[in-house]
Amino acid sequence: MAAAPEGPSLADLGEWQLIDRLAAFAPAGQFDDDAALLTCGGPLVVTSDVLVEGVHFSDATTAGFDVGWRAAAANLSDLAAMGCTGALGLTVGLVAPGATPWPWVEAVYIGLQACVERQGGVLLGGDCSGGAQRLLAITALGNLPRSTSGEPQAIRRRDGRPGDLLVCTGPHGLSRLGLALLQQEEQLERRHLPQALIERALERHQRPCPRFDAVQALRCQQPKGTSWRVAGTDSSDGLAAAAAAIARSSGCRALLDHRRLPLDPAMANLAQAEAWCLGGGEDFELVLALEPPWAEALVQHLPGSAVIGALVAATGDGQHLAWLGEQDRPLPGDGGGYEHFS
């Protein structure tokens, strides 16, 4: 997929010239000191992710630009999932073998920069080292808005209560379809798919957008006279895993309504649609638990969002996820995500 880029290798450049080149992706002078200096006016959110070649991305299916974009987007999505409405920026640790071509690294940083600057952030700093495989270690930072009384308006997994409605901010499964297309998975009959769906699925997989806009909508739709209480997480590990995580942390049970599964209409006929909607992962939408008036106001004003179920009291059997009114339907797994150490 990605043609081998030409140009000097990292070993040709050496560490100091590499750092000079990487500094060009940050504001002038940003890389001059031992660390980055930020102004920070209130509560701060910080999140770190590592993305390893062969585990989280593959040079065969993902171009350098998309590796950078997706790495930034995954971290920024965690900021949105905590209630941030934008990003201050991120630091990047780059590890790569000396033979790695500079044009690949350049493309990664162009992608990182494009994604973070779209959200108002900058490249704050970082580090680089040789190593056996390509790897990005990202830390993202964001400010959290405060209420007029000064309380941080955070979204926490643990803040759900029985009676809350579960809302997701968009359809699920499209990113997994994009991955299947890139990996040329055999069970996928590509020739039966409309070209427009193929393009949307690839776009969704390669260029996910953190849902800061959904956090803005959530804030705008808070019913007057209510206090801030929002439970939530992002759906990077899959929709079912996100609902189960909120339920587990909140000491509740999440009931998913099978008739309200947030399938993308264009992929509803696919045999894998339901499985990928529930467990495909990497859609980077938000899953929220809200009091019904707030939930209803949000889905009315945020296109693509929908009520998908509700939180109810836990039953004591340790099962945090179930179908609403359909006890015989097999449950989606709630383990979430990939097993990175097997």
Added chain:
Amino acid sequence: MAAAPEGPSLADLGEWQLIDRLAAFAPAGQFDDDAALLTCGGPLVVTSDVLVEGVHFSDATTAGFDVGWRAAAANLSDLAAMGCTGALGLTVGLVAPGATPWPWVEAVYIGLQACVERQGGVLLGGDCSGGAQRLLAITALGNLPRSTSGEPQAIRRRDGRPGDLLVCTGPHGLSRLGLALLQQEEQLERRHLPQALIERALERHQRPCPRFDAVQALRCQQPKGTSWRVAGTDSSDGLAAAAAAIARSSGCRALLDHRRLPLDPAMANLAQAEAWCLGGGEDFELVLALEPPWAEALVQHLPGSAVIGALVAATGDGQHLAWLGEQDRPLPGDGGGYEHFS
């Protein structure tokens, strides 16, 4: 050196049990959300480092506890080098092959926690993944004090001026001696070394301490009526590299006084003493450029600190480091540090 620890491997545990075990090193509930929430009352400093097995540490010479301690200390030292007087905490990205024994990882996190808690910080969060080699990606965060008028009291490399004195906060070279002992370097005649020196060198290499105490002393000794202007960096890449970095960023020339080299008296007789003092690296002291009254007050009140030279106007030949009054003496290199991509 480090016996192979027994116990389950990371593949035996699986990712979710591993995360549960790692969460025990952080405050209760800290790992429950997509990201960590901090209260942050002013300017913030953030720094990231990656430490790769075979490049930055070796299982043969460094026990897990020391890998963790040194990784935390290197990042915290960057906070001190920016003027922080302590740490809020750090995030840790862990990458390791599935066969890695859990007891090694546990020892690393015990070391990380011991170092960061000693400076008032906590483990804020992180991520983990399988990968081809062991690796830690650390991001450290610290608050920066402000002046009464609200200005951040940062230490920047670029703030030096001709006429400033260069001060370092402690002797240099001991960490490199510790490394030579651990690596059993042939040219080192260990049997001629006093046992007390051996122990101090190993301690210095394995358990470096970020010099937040020196930043406190610097702040206490600021002459009355002067405004905040401190140039500096830490000496992680070597003393000569630190002085050259300040000079380069400040558009000056650093003159090192050969008669004031900060050798540790106990290693002054070693053939390598001067080379290791100037270029050994990883002593994690601070090198500062200060107006003479401030420099003199600091060295008078901070045991172990010393004036080692001065900044003068640049000469336009691009050479940022020279000996004071000894033009024929060979210059130490100012490239600094190791070449990680060769």
